[in-house]
Amino acid sequence: MAASPLVRREARRFHLFALPWTIGFVFFTGGPIIVSLVLSFTRYELLSAPEWVGLDNYVQLLRDPDFWVATRNTIYFGAASATAGVVYSLAAALLLNIKLRGQAIFRTIIYMPSVISGIATALLWIHVLHPDYGLVNYLIGLLGVQGPGWLTDASWAIPGLVIMTTWTTGNAMIIFLAGLQGVPVSLYEAAHIDGAGWWSRFRNVTVPMMSPVIFFNLVVGFIGSLQAYQLILFMTDGGPANSTLVLGLYVYRYAFKYFEMGYASTIAWALFFLVIVFTVIQFGLARRWVHYEVK
Amino acid sequence: MAIKVLPAQARPVEKRPAAPAQAERIRRVQRLTAYALLVLASAASLLPLLWMLTTALKPAGAVLEFPPRFIPDVFTWSNFPDAWMSLPFNTFLVNSVVVTTLSIVGNLISCILPAYAFARLRSRMRGMAFTLMLGTMMIPAQVVIVPRFLLFSKLDLVDTFWPLFLPNFFGTALYIFLLRQFFTTIPQELVEAARIDGAGELRILWRIMIPLSKPAIATVTLLSFVGAWGEYIDPLIYLRSTENYTIPLGISLFRGQYSDDYNLMMAVSILALVPVIVVFLAAQKYFIRGIMLTGIAGR
Numbered sequence: 001m002a003a004s005p006l007v008r009r010e011a012r013r014f015h016l017f018a019l020p021w022t023i024g025f026v027f028f029t030g031g032p033i034i035v036s037l038v039l040s041f042t043r044y045e046l047l048s049a050p051e052w053v054g055l056d057n058y059v060q061l062l063r064d065p066d067f068w069v070a071t072r073n074t075i076y077f078g079a080a081s082a083t084a085g086v087v088y089s090l091a092a093a094l095l096l097n098i099k100l101r102g103q104a105i106f107r108t109i110i111y112m113p114s115v116i117s118g119i120a121t122a123l124l125w126i127h128v129l130h131p132d133y134g135l136v137n138y139l140i141g142l143l144g145v146q147g148p149g150w151l152t153d154a155s156w157a158i159p160g161l162v163i164m165t166t167w168t169t170g171n172a173m174i175i176f177l178a179g180l181q182g183v184p185v186s187l188y189e190a191a192h193i194d195g196a197g198w199w200s201r202f203r204n205v206t207v208p209m210m211s212p213v214i215f216f217n218l219v220v221g222f223i224g225s226l227q228a229y230q231l232i233l234f235m236t237d238g239g240p241a242n243s244t245l246v247l248g249l250y251v252y253r254y255a256f257k258y259f260e261m262g263y264a265s266t267i268a269w270a271l272f273f274l275v276i277v278f279t280v281i282q283f284g285l286a287r288r289w290v291h292y293e294v295k
Numbered sequence: 296m297a298i299k300v301l302p303a304q305a306r307p308v309e310k311r312p313a314a315p316a317q318a319e320r321i322r323r324v325q326r327l328t329a330y331a332l333l334v335l336a337s338a339a340s341l342l343p344l345l346w347m348l349t350t351a352l353k354p355a356g357a358v359l360e361f362p363p364r365f366i367p368d369v370f371t372w373s374n375f376p377d378a379w380m381s382l383p384f385n386t387f388l389v390n391s392v393v394v395t396t397l398s399i400v401g402n403l404i405s406c407i408l409p410a411y412a413f414a415r416l417r418s419r420m421r422g423m424a425f426t427l428m429l430g431t432m433m434i435p436a437q438v439v440i441v442p443r444f445l446l447f448s449k450l451d452l453v454d455t456f457w458p459l460f461l462p463n464f465f466g467t468a469l470y471i472f473l474l475r476q477f478f479t480t481i482p483q484e485l486v487e488a489a490r491i492d493g494a495g496e497l498r499i500l501w502r503i504m505i506p507l508s509k510p511a512i513a514t515v516t517l518l519s520f521v522g523a524w525g526e527y528i529d530p531l532i533y534l535r536s537t538e539n540y541t542i543p544l545g546i547s548l549f550r551g552q553y554s555d556d557y558n559l560m561m562a563v564s565i566l567a568l569v570p571v572i573v574v575f576l577a578a579q580k581y582f583i584r585g586i587m588l589t590g591i592a593g594r
Contacts, residue, residue, distance in 0.1 A: 007417070010416055010417055010418065011416075011417070011418035011419065011420075013412075013416050013496055014412045014416035014417065014418035014420070014421060015412075015418065015420070017408045017409060017411055017412035017416060017496070018408070018409045018412040018413070018424065019408075019409075020404070020405035020406075020408055020409055020464065020465050020466045021405070021409035021424075021428065021465065021466035021471060022424075023465050024405065024462065024464075024465025024466040025427070025428070025431070025465075025466075027446070027465065028439070028443060028462045028465055029431045029434070029439060029468075030427075030431070031442070032438070032439035032441075032442035032443055032446070033434060033438060033439060033442075035441075035442035035445070036438050036439060036441055036442050039441060039442070092336055095329060095332050095333050095336065096333070098326075098329050100326065100329060100330065100333070106333045106336075106337055107583060108576070108579050108583075109337045109340050109341060110333075110336050110337055110340050111579070111583065112340060112341075112344075112572070112575065113340050113343075113344075115517070115521055115571060115572075115575045116521075116568050116571050116572060116575070117525070118521070118524070118525025118527070118543065118571075119525055119527045119542075119543040119546050119547065119567075120525070120542075120543075120546060120563075120564040120565075120567040120568045121343075121564070121568070123546060123550060123560055123561075123563075123564045124343055124344075124346075124347045124561065124564050125343070127346075127347070127350060127557050127560070127561060128343045128346060128347075130557075132359075133358065133359050133360075133363060133557070135342060135343060135346045135363075138363055167339070167340070167343070171586065174583055174586045174587055175586070175587075177587060178586075178587035181587075198325075223433065226435075227435045227436060227437065229437075229528075230527050230528050233527075233528070234527060234547060247437075248435070248436075248437050251437040251440065251441075252437070252440075252528070255440065255441050255444070256444075256531075256532055261441050261445070264441055265438075265441050267437075268435065268437040268438045268440070268441070269438065271435050271437055271438075272434065272435050272437075272438055275433065275435060276433075279433070
């Protein structure tokens with residue numbers, strides 16, 4: 001079957017326009033993925049050539065107690081941060097969806113933290129979460145409760161980080177907001193005529209109609225926070241007592257502190273595996289609660 | 296912080312022929328509750344930033360007093376120049392501006408073209424390439440971090456800016472996806488009409504797609520700006536000499552040296568955030584709409 005000249009010309013143009021991505025894929029994504037997989041079967045300490053060691057790195061990984069600590073922390077941080085983010089941003093989106101005067105200003109203010117999140121705000125949160133002089137414990141103190149040692153106490157370090165990440169979940173919030181505007185008003189009116197109160201309308205209209213969006217934000221948030229380590233590296237560097245050592249950070253440590261590129265790659269693949277497992281689990285659970293409209 | 300959940304649409308619901316006065320009262324209570332909760336959420340967003348500002352204005356020593364005072368007795372404005380000048384932040388600023396500008400330019404060029412291809416140009420490879428691109432978004436950055444480092448050190452580009460901006464010239468999957476979603480919402484008739492008039496693809500892109508896609512392009516620009524400006528890991532891996540440091544590395548250096556001077560640390564933080572806040576406030580109208588439209592509309 002000979003394609004017409006027009007079709008071929010369009011295909012040529014497609015390849016030309018897609019070229020930046022194609023080159024990027026070969027050199028910065030696809031190629032590196034293959035290299036990384038190969039490296040995970042080698043011992044490579046930069047000074048000499050990589051040495052093939054078969055499954056040794058993977059065996060070592062399974063016996064590495066810090067790897068299991070990091071895995072546990074990663075799951076804990078990922079689940080807590082994704083859940084808190086979804087709950088907070090859904091609540092915020094519901095509020096921001098009500099027609100009120102000044103709503104645009106509220107949207108800007110509540111969204112702002114997500115734009116500015118970065119090293120400068122990490123520095124801010126080190127201060128805000130300071131056990132003695134920080135804002136959070138000061139506010140808790142006003143309620144008569146002695147706040148814990150956020151970031152300094154092994155059992156409160158991850159919760160402290162979760163408070164910070166929840167502060168920056170604006171993107172999920174905006175996606176919820178877009179989703180809420182797609183829920184037909186007629187459903188609320190019907191529920192209201194049936195005498196449903198706001199909680200019942202929320203449970204029986206908003207949640208089912210929004211479940212695909214909730215699912216999307218949950219999965220994306222989970223995938224993102226399983227890999228997060230930039231701020232953790234800066235704020236706690238895995239401490240205290242490895243309580244915030246996550247897999248992303250563990251990869252960084254082996255690669256750029258110990259310069260064991262092979263083992264670092266092995267840890268990275270373990271992280272990838274973890275991301276896949278949790279994504280598959282979430283898709284499996286989704287069948288029980290995510291409601292897609294039948295078109 | 297626990298925020299009470301309100302009904303999604305508290306707006307036009309009062310259709311029942313209830314007593315008008317009672318309905319009006321219920322609506323007022325609902326509106327006031329909503330306002331109260333919105334103020335609470337706004338406070339949660341703003342308080343840490345205000346706290347940062349007041350801390351930055353406190354004299355040394357006043358930071359560690361308890362209970363903390365929100366408004367300092369003396370406004371120590373000199374904290375800002377003192378903090379900024381105590382390390383070569385002017386150099387760091389120039390470096391950050393160079394890296395960030397190149398990253399944004401790179402992303403715009405290298406994401407708009409493929410996005411157009413994925414949205415509007417047909418090819419047998421398109422479906423597969425698109426799936427592949429979405430697939431790469433699932434791959435943790437940690438998987439490619441080591442090979443990329445090896446690539447750049449083989450090219451002898453460690454301790455230069457190249458590793459920090461070059462990948463941005465070759466497409467970022469998320470941005471291509473966002474732009475592509477937006478492009479597909481632009482009526483095909485416009486493109487066909489231009490083609491019949493003899494316009495080439497680049498001309499269509501420049502004259503039709505780009506002007507109609509301002510929210511999406513503003514979104515990608517802002518995300519790319521924020522990402523490059525705040526990037527910490529890549530500079531940490533690739534930059535060695537202090538004169539090449541970007542602002543985030545400067546901040547970590549600063550933290551190492553002044554880790555007890557919270558007033559100075561907050562002053563530096565604020566100075567680092569000023570450009571981001573300014574750009575966000577200038578672009579937020581486009582930006583929020585851009586995310587709403589591109590994030591989900593083309594699902």
